[in-house]
Amino acid sequence: MMKCVLDLQVTSVERLSERYVLLAATNPVGPLPEMRPGQFAQLRIDDSKETFLRRPISLHSVDYEKNEVCFLVQKVGKGTASLWQKQPGSTLNAILPLGKGFTMPLSPEQRFLLVGGGVGIAPLLFMGEAMQRQGARPVFLLGARSKSDLLRLDAYRACGDVYITTEDGSEGEKGFVTQHSILQKEKFDNIAVCGPKPMMMSMASYAKSKGIPCEVSLENMMACGLGACLCCVEDTLDGNVCVCKEGPVFGVEKLKW
Amino acid sequence: MEIMADLCVDIAGLRLANPVLTASGTFGYGLEYQDFVDLSLLGGIIVKGTTLEPREGNPYPRMAETAQGMLNCVGLQNKGVDYFCRHIYPQIKDIKTNMIVNVSGNSPEDYAECAARINELDCIPAIELNISCPNVKHGGMAFGTTTEGAASVVKAVREAYKKTLIVKLSPNVTSITDIALAVQDAGADAVSLINTLMGMAIDIEKRKRILSIGTGGLSGPCIKPVALRMVYQVARAVKVPVIGLGGISNAKDAIEFLLAGASAIEIGTANFLDPTISVKVVQGIDEYLEKHSFKSVKEIIGICE
């Protein structure tokens, strides 16, 4: 899969709340490269004097017919604040696609559970879309602090069955994703998780206890995103490996958790 | 890419098609960048720091962003020289540019042994000796900060290594020209400078130092003025060719280093921001030479008073 640096053009900016923005962008000079769910882009931050490096952001959804890629971004600091301010028509310089993505087989016979917490739900939509194309209908289990942090539920419902937990109980079941009753009721063949580390760790131990294959998507700090600088390493059973190149998705059996 | 001027430079017998190299630790083994740039358009590629024994490097976090730069404490993670010779060399030996290996160690004997192994590899025309890594306890910078330490490593390697020997200097010293003179006298064919500057970053919410080992090496545009001054001083003090680096982000920066006395330059951290920057710098140097009617890049090396 060929990586490239593209001057994408922002086609739409949807500020979902004070903290989240949905950016859609197209490649004005040709088709977008082939991309896989779980891969990410390194976005250049243009108008921020305080940032220096690019920022890694997951591929949230890809529409090859419209030649469009979407990013779901949570404003947490200077770089994401700058992305939040993007306007339609502006340039978004991106290196993509990076990393390896999810590897689980997308067969329609399998029961997939896709678990997301916070903005970690971002890569799961692309995954769900890919599964839908293969005739599979995954279960999404989405966790958030509160109702107002639940994003784009319609898009998720369009390709899977959505179950929700909120920490304050304002929507779905109260508590954390690992406490949701669906885990007791249904049997799954594969689990994919992206979100805060404690959440991924408890889902990983759930999956291990049930003997279900489980992949998690890590968010280590990155400089190059290309496997060149060795800054983003995770200490795995194979030693220090680059999250940007060998991940960001890892089978939990490879991790020291 | 059409090149008009003569960009060829000579580093102690090592012929570079142009003066643009990529810096160790920022360009992987070149392979990581081949989707973005035609590697044969570069003067050379200096691959990751390699040591005699495998090294796990320092724990995560290894990176902190700073104003116009970054700190890193990677700590020379690599699989060792045997792995390099067996598994990586076959993948890179046919890349049509000068593939240079950056070598580090814990003792002069270590360095020499590692260099001797690389001496056997036909398609590696030169090594860059890293006596300036600020991120490992033993060796690295310990050798690069005294004239005796630097000379002892270079002497040992010189006996074991027959091809072009470049020695990479640390800026974390009182007088970098003294170190440069010492390594020249010990047998270095060329010097490259600068490695990163020692620095620190603190997270005020956690009230802790950000990097796992507390300190790290600063790189990027913020170090350019320091690097340029050091290159200028060293180029005037030594007879061997000088390779300049530190914060070079575009052709203008590169030309400044050439005017200051560098015979070639290396691009490091800038590769992270724009993976195609190295070839853009080659092109930019060519355009500058043409615009100012220089026929060869050699005409501008060190002409700044």
Ligand SMILES: Cc1cc2nc3c(=O)[nH]c(=O)nc-3n(C[C@H](O)[C@H](O)[C@H](O)COP(=O)(O)OP(=O)(O)OC[C@H]3O[C@@H](n4cnc5c(N)ncnc54)[C@H](O)[C@@H]3O)c2cc1C
């Ligand atoms: C592979 C990958 C995919 C990602 N996908 C998305 C995504 O789809 N949407 C999204 O909103 N975010 C995503 N992130 C996280 C995003 O990269 C960070 O939130 C962003 O880099 C923060 O930059 P900033 O300048 O806004 O914050 P800064 O000002 O740099 O930092 C603000 C705070 O955010 C924390 N932070 C900084 N970088 C990261 C990071 N890489 N991971 C976690 N915390 C960080 C800092 O510790 C600090 O506390 C992803 C990260 C990775 C590695």
Ligand SMILES: Cc1cc2nc3c(=O)[nH]c(=O)nc-3n(C[C@H](O)[C@H](O)[C@H](O)COP(=O)(O)O)c2cc1C
């Ligand atoms: C992530 C990272 C890893 C590095 N690893 C090495 C190394 O292994 N050996 C070495 O001699 N220098 C290493 N360096 C230093 C660079 O080669 C270069 O000297 C320094 O970054 C200054 O140049 P720059 O500002 O253009 O990056 C590293 C730098 C960075 C940022």
Ligand code: FES
């Ligand atoms: S971010 Fe540079 S190796 Fe992963």
